[in-house]
Amino acid sequence: MITELPHATLLDRTIQWMYNKDGARHLQLVVSASRSLTEMPRADVIALALKELGEFFPVVKDAKLQRAHVVKEVRATYSAVPGLEDKRPLQKTEIANLFLAGDWTKTGWPATMEGAVRSGYLAAEKVMDGFGSRQRFLLPDVA
Ligand SMILES: Cc1cc2nc3c(=O)[nH]c(=O)nc-3n(C[C@H](O)[C@H](O)[C@H](O)COP(=O)(O)OP(=O)(O)OC[C@H]3O[C@@H](n4cnc5c(N)ncnc54)[C@H](O)[C@@H]3O)c2cc1C
Numbered sequence: 001m002i003t004e005l006p007h008a009t010l011l012d013r014t015i016q017w018m019y020n021k022d023g024a025r026h027l028q029l030v031v032s033a034s035r036s037l038t039e040m041p042r043a044d045v046i047a048l049a050l051k052e053l054g055e056f057f058p059v060v061k062d063a064k065l066q067r068a069h070v071v072k073e074v075r076a077t078y079s080a081v082p083g084l085e086d087k088r089p090l091q092k093t094e095i096a097n098l099f100l101a102g103d104w105t106k107t108g109w110p111a112t113m114e115g116a117v118r119s120g121y122l123a124a125e126k127v128m129d130g131f132g133s134r135q136r137f138l139l140p141d142v143a
Contacts, residue, residue: 015030
């Protein structure tokens with residue numbers, strides 16, 4: 001058992017998040033904007049993860065790694081670079097009865113679960129507009 005914590009943030013490291021699965025027999029580590037790892041060989045990524053995890057949970061140094069899997073999702077979300085907002089499409093399109101939802105649409109939020117939910121609310125509002133019903137679903141923005 002590495003830890004009983006359900007999850008942890010590894011501050012000031014390459015590895016950012018630890019999620020404890022299956023009673024700490026399976027740890028899931030997440031790195032967002034992981035550009036420094038894109039070209040890094042699988043074995044080096046695993047070695048780095050073990051090193052950094054061991055700095056927070058020393059028991060890792062004595063643990064025997066049974067299996068590791070590295071997943072690189074380099075196009076999973078867009079990078080929130082300056083000028084991008086103008087390129088994000090609205091939920092209502094030029095085509096009647098075609099509406100868009102997704103974190104990549106124009107929500108005012110970055111590519112997050114919150115942004116995705118807001119896109120769904122906005123799309124639903126546009127659908128209702130089409131029925132002549134000005135229902136509003138979007139919740140107030142975070143102050
Ligand atoms: C590794 C990682 C970590 C993340 N961590 C966080 C986090 O901590 N907090 C946070 O807020 N956000 C996080 N995100 C971002 C968040 O997951 C996304 O912003 C969010 O899931 C986007 O939701 P969505 O509904 O727009 O798209 P998705 O969740 O991608 O949903 C789209 C769905 O459409 C399906 N689909 C695609 N094409 C077709 C097709 N042709 N036919 C049928 N179905 C199709 C896909 O299978 C998928 O299920 C993370 C993303 C990744 C990749």
